[in-house]
Amino acid sequence: MASDQATLDGSLSSTDFQNSANAFAQKWNEFNSGFPEWSWIDCSSRLGFHRVTEGYLSLQHVFFPRSIEEEHDEGNSNDHQEPFDTATLVQSNNDSNDGDWYDFHVVYSSSYRVPVLYFHAQTSDGQPLNVGEIEKNLPTKSSDVLMDSKWTFITQQEHPYLNRPWYMLHPCGTSEWMKLLLADHNSTDRYLVSWFTVVGQVFGLKLPLEMLKS
Amino acid sequence: MQGGEKEAQRYVWDGAIPLQVHLHDSEVTTLPPPPPALILAPRIGYLPLLSSQLKPFFSGALPPGVDTIWFEYKGLPLKWYIPTGVLFDLLCAEPERPWNLTVHFRGYPGNILIPCDGEDSVKWSYINSLKEAAYIIHGSSKNVMNMSQPDQVELWRSVMNGKLDTYNRISSKLKLGIIEDDFSEKVNPSLKAPHTVNETEATTTLKTSRIPVRLYLCNTNQDFENLETVPPFETWDQISYINRPVEINKEGKYFTLYDAVKSILPEFFHPADEEEGKDGVIKLVRIQGIEPKMEIPFSWVVNNLMNPDYFLHICVYINAGRPMGT
Numbered sequence: 001m002a003s004d005q006a007t008l009d010g011s012l013s014s015t016d017f018q019n020s021a022n023a024f025a026q027k028w029n030e031f032n033s034g035f036p037e038w039s040w041i042d043c044s045s046r047l048g049f050h051r052v053t054e055g056y057l058s059l060q061h062v063f064f065p066r067s068i069e070e071e072h073d074e075g076n077s078n079d080h081q082e083p084f085d086t087a088t089l090v091q092s093n094n095d096s097n098d099g100d101w102y103d104f105h106v107v108y109s110s111s112y113r114v115p116v117l118y119f120h121a122q123t124s125d126g127q128p129l130n131v132g133e134i135e136k137n138l139p140t141k142s143s144d145v146l147m148d149s150k151w152t153f154i155t156q157q158e159h160p161y162l163n164r165p166w167y168m169l170h171p172c173g174t175s176e177w178m179k180l181l182l183a184d185h186n187s188t189d190r191y192l193v194s195w196f197t198v199v200g201q202v203f204g205l206k207l208p209l210e211m212l213k214s
Numbered sequence: 215m216q217g218g219e220k221e222a223q224r225y226v227w228d229g230a231i232p233l234q235v236h237l238h239d240s241e242v243t244t245l246p247p248p249p250p251a252l253i254l255a256p257r258i259g260y261l262p263l264l265s266s267q268l269k270p271f272f273s274g275a276l277p278p279g280v281d282t283i284w285f286e287y288k289g290l291p292l293k294w295y296i297p298t299g300v301l302f303d304l305l306c307a308e309p310e311r312p313w314n315l316t317v318h319f320r321g322y323p324g325n326i327l328i329p330c331d332g333e334d335s336v337k338w339s340y341i342n343s344l345k346e347a348a349y350i351i352h353g354s355s356k357n358v359m360n361m362s363q364p365d366q367v368e369l370w371r372s373v374m375n376g377k378l379d380t381y382n383r384i385s386s387k388l389k390l391g392i393i394e395d396d397f398s399e400k401v402n403p404s405l406k407a408p409h410t411v412n413e414t415e416a417t418t419t420l421k422t423s424r425i426p427v428r429l430y431l432c433n434t435n436q437d438f439e440n441l442e443t444v445p446p447f448e449t450w451d452q453i454s455y456i457n458r459p460v461e462i463n464k465e466g467k468y469f470t471l472y473d474a475v476k477s478i479l480p481e482f483f484h485p486a487d488e489e490e491g492k493d494g495v496i497k498l499v500r501i502q503g504i505e506p507k508m509e510i511p512f513s514w515v516v517n518n519l520m521n522p523d524y525f526l527h528i529c530v531y532i533n534a535g536r537p538m539g540t
Contacts (some may be wrong), residue, residue: 009353047431047454051481110458111346111426128324155342156328158293160457163450165328172345172355 010179011113014053016188021057021106021115024192031208036061041105043161056161057106057115057192064121064137064203065099100129100137102203106192107160114174115192117199118159118166134167139204169199222518226502227378229257231302233264234312237272238286241320244275252312256376257299257502258522260336261285261292263374268317281319284327288446291323294330295339300527303500304430304453307444307531326450337370340523347426347524348390350459357388373522381522390524424459425516426525429478431456434497434533441498444531462512471515472508475499475530482532498531 012020018040025038036059043054105118121129121137129137131154159166174195181194193211200206235251242248251271255264265283285292287305292315296304302313322329329335345355361369365384372380431454434444447453460474475496476483482495499505502519520526 047433047456047479047481111350158295158328158455160455163455164325170342172349172359175353 008179010175010177010182012115012188012191013113014108014110016191017108017115018053018055020188020191023189024196025057027193027211028207031210041161046161053108056108059104062102062104062205063099064102066136099124100133102137104203105159105161105166109171112171112174114171114178115195116168116171116174117202118157118168119203120166131167138202142202142204169202224378226519227256227258227376227381229299229503230254231257231298232312234314235264235268235285235317236314237275238316238318241277241318242275243277248272248275250314251317255298257297257302258373258376259298260294260296260340261298261301262294262330262336263333265332269319272317272319276319279320282322282330284318284322284330286316286318287313290447290449291326293327293450294336295328295343297521297527299502300430300521300529303503303529304432305447307432307434307498308441309503333374340370340373341366343523343525344388348388350424350426351390351524357390361388385522423462425462425474425512426520427458427460427474427478427528428525429456429458429475429528429530430454431479432529432531434531460512469512470508471499471506471510471512474512474515475508475528479530495532496530497533498529500529500531501526 022040025040028035029037038057038059041056041058043056044052046054100121100123103120106115107118108114109116121134123129134154153170154167155170156165157168158164177198178191178195181198182191193207196205197207197212231254233251233253233255235253237248237250239247248271251268253264253267255261262283268283269281284294287301290305292301292305302309306313328339341358345358348358349355365387368380369384371377372384432447432452433454456478458478460477462469479496499508501515504519506515506519516526
């Protein structure tokens with residue numbers, strides 16, 4: 001079922017994406033209870049006919065408290081060689097107004113043949129955030145990287161399924177670093193887990209240790 | 215390169231849509247209101263680039279405030295990052311000449327359109343698109359990312375000003391020659407180098423090319439005999455956008471436009487009406503304002519009708535019998 005392609009060039013097919021996305025969501029929901037759940041949004045009928053590979057992975061209503069830099073930096077560098085801890089840095093908390101709400105979507109790009117992270121952020125009263133405000137929610141190190149790194153380059157692009165502007169992390173470097181991450185594993189099932197260890201860090205989102213075990 | 219090939223590319227580059235641009239009523243502060251502006255918009259260009267002509271024309275009538283230009287057609291805000299010619303092909307099933315657009319300088323619909331801060335935004339959108347095309351073709355964007363600053367500026371200016379010769383000179387450095395043109399080879403077999411034993415062996419191994427294609431799918435949701443009866447689009451949700459490369463397996467088989475569209479939309483092609491092409495669900499396939507014959511070699515279509523971002527933009531009208539997204 002899993003192809004070797006991921007190990008060769010760091011990319012994956014749309015079918016493998018869907019399989020890997022489902023495996024990721026299942027594990028996340030199993031080991032990360034208490035946190036909002038990832039779910040597969042089925043768009044198989046969007047073209048007026050059935051097409052199974054149409055869809056994306058979605059995580060809605062993640063709460064980011066304002067000025068949480070100290071918490072984010074707590075004893076962890078952004079170097080992804082380091083082992084992850086199981087701490088989740090952001091909590092769902094409906095009571096607080098002092099923070100912002102994020103939706104994350106993982107959409108497959110047929111051009112780059114990799115997953116792409118799209119996100120949308122708004123304040124508690126529904127106002128969309130601009131890049132400057134988003135940066136304030138990110139771990140300090142991410143916002144530094146944001147300034148000069150290619151793969152974390154944040155732009156507003158049209159969401160391929162929603163037809164509206166969303167922010168996204170530019171995918172043009174993804175296959176390169178995925179190639180390195182996947183060097184020791186040849187299963188596309190684990191592709192999204194590996195991918196998220198890097199991309200999630202931009203937002204200080206960490207995976208529970210159990211998810212990283214094969 | 216064949217002379218005929220250059221000619222087709224030049225037609226595309228010289229192509230323009232005559233626009234009649236009206237300032238939106240809510241932004242008119244003068245009496246009488248300003249007359250509409252008549253301008254030619256290059257097919258390969260982008261609407262915000264018309265700002266330098268339109269702004270002086272309407273500035274006297276505008277209320278005080280900060281200008282951010284955007285356009286609408288029959289109430290639909292126009293996506294500025296889609297080339298003007300593609301917007302026209304897509305939104306005017308029956309070509310309207312001049313094309314009546316409404317221009318706004320206030321009230322940018324940021325919930326529908328990506329923000330546009332003038333020429334710079336358009337340029338980066340173009341470069342990003344070029345990067346994406348390069349990635350599709352080569353599996354890497356580095357040829358575009360490593361382009362020298364002067365080359366990048368000159369390339370962009372050539373697109374903006376429709377300077378095809380400059381464009382061809384600079385873009386050839388990117389080595390994005392997409393596919394060999396089977397068509398020219400067939401017409402002029404002497405162009406093809408004689409086969410050696412090794413070459414013959416090489417061609418039998420499977421070679422896949424990926425071609426950057428952006429396909430816009432309009433479901434008219436009703437059978438239409440006449441393009442004039444197609445109602446205007448009210449929202450972008452009525453148009454599905456499919457950004458998916460066409461993969462060509464080079465097995466010596468002649469790959470046509472029909473094969474390409476079929477590879478993106480296989481659901482619309484049934485073995486029964488294989489010969490009929492678009493007599494089924496597909497009502498219209500339009501590229502650069504023309505309806506090419508479906509049996510044209512795809513290589514010719516790509517090499518001649520692609521936009522300067524190396525994407526082939528294809529507009530497809532279908533009648534799938536029911537609304538999309540249901």
